[in-house]
Amino acid sequence: MRTAAAVIMANEAIARDVYRMILKTDLGQEVQCGQFVQVAVPGYFLRRPISVHRADAEGISLIYRIAGDGTRTLSELKAGETVDLFGPLGSGFPLLDEDITLIGGGVGVPPLVETAARYIKAGHEVTAVLGFSDREVVICKDELEALGCRVIIATMDGSDGYKGTVIDAIEKAGLTVSTVLACGPLPMLKAVAERYDGYISLEERMACGIGACMGCVIRTPDGDSRRICKDGPVFRIGEVEL
Ligand SMILES: Cc1cc2nc3c(=O)[nH]c(=O)nc-3n(C[C@H](O)[C@H](O)[C@H](O)COP(=O)(O)OP(=O)(O)OC[C@H]3O[C@@H](n4cnc5c(N)ncnc54)[C@H](O)[C@@H]3O)c2cc1C
Ligand code: FES
Numbered sequence: 001m002r003t004a005a006a007v008i009m010a011n012e013a014i015a016r017d018v019y020r021m022i023l024k025t026d027l028g029q030e031v032q033c034g035q036f037v038q039v040a041v042p043g044y045f046l047r048r049p050i051s052v053h054r055a056d057a058e059g060i061s062l063i064y065r066i067a068g069d070g071t072r073t074l075s076e077l078k079a080g081e082t083v084d085l086f087g088p089l090g091s092g093f094p095l096l097d098e099d100i101t102l103i104g105g106g107v108g109v110p111p112l113v114e115t116a117a118r119y120i121k122a123g124h125e126v127t128a129v130l131g132f133s134d135r136e137v138v139i140c141k142d143e144l145e146a147l148g149c150r151v152i153i154a155t156m157d158g159s160d161g162y163k164g165t166v167i168d169a170i171e172k173a174g175l176t177v178s179t180v181l182a183c184g185p186l187p188m189l190k191a192v193a194e195r196y197d198g199y200i201s202l203e204e205r206m207a208c209g210i211g212a213c214m215g216c217v218i219r220t221p222d223g224d225s226r227r228i229c230k231d232g233p234v235f236r237i238g239e240v241e242l
Helices: 026-030 069-075 110-121 141-147 166-173 186-195
Strands: 002-015 018-024 036-039 048-051 054-056 059-065 082-089 100-105 126-132 150-155 180-183 198-201 217-219 225-227 234-236
Touching: 002 026, 002 059, 002 069, 018 069, 026 054, 026 059, 026 082, 036 059, 048 059, 048 069, 054 110, 059 069, 100 110, 100 166, 100 186, 110 126, 110 141, 110 180, 126 141, 126 166, 141 150, 150 166, 166 186, 180 186, 186 198
Parallel strands: 100 126, 100 180, 126 150, 180 198
Antiparallel strands: 002 018, 002 082, 018 059, 036 048, 036 082, 054 059, 198 234, 217 225
């Protein structure tokens, strides 16, 4: 991990309050799927952690939702400006030698796209079950289909795909779930962990992002602890208490 200046190639809205930032940086070649970077936001002391959506030798892309002032400032940056990155950080998703089911919710979906690309490149079948509040915030569907994934959509208001949660969609579609790689809101991850085997990525609030401040600690079932930023954010289901 290291700091790197990145040039913004594009920074555009792709859904309601959701932006994609394409960055030219040599960090891209070091990224494992499911890892994140800490982005320095002009005027803010703490960096904001954002998962890597796609990565290659040319650079990386990030997909982020405006959640507060920091991400709003990020959304106002223009092509040609630079941002400072620190990363890549975290454990990332494992590359297993098997077919997988990706389960994503909201802005937990972006890190699953690079993950899907790497599994498909390795010759595996990838099914993606993606949950959103409504059709205005559906992201990455076309991109995952273009990569070769089977994509199942769930929206809470039924405006796209199955009505309800990702679990409802899996049941209604009669899907047989293979090993799961999941990222999204905590209630979704809890529901996934109660039913399936695999790995989850916890995008909790962070401060230092490098394992130094203990601000992101989570308990294990045997009373031990893990730092989400350094030991995770990806954990095997059952390794930590949700
Ligand atoms: C490892 C990791 C990866 C992440 N990847 C992405 C990503 O790919 N795309 C994306 O849109 N977001 C992602 N996030 C969440 C993102 O970091 C926060 O939304 C962002 O830091 C908020 O900054 P802000 O200044 O805009 O909001 P703040 O003013 O700091 O907070 C605004 C609101 O957002 C809530 N919030 C802040 N951080 C989080 C968080 N981590 N999770 C849930 N709610 C939060 C606060 O409680 C508050 O209600 C990730 C977080 C982590 C830890
Ligand atoms: S954010 Fe500081 S230890 Fe994890």
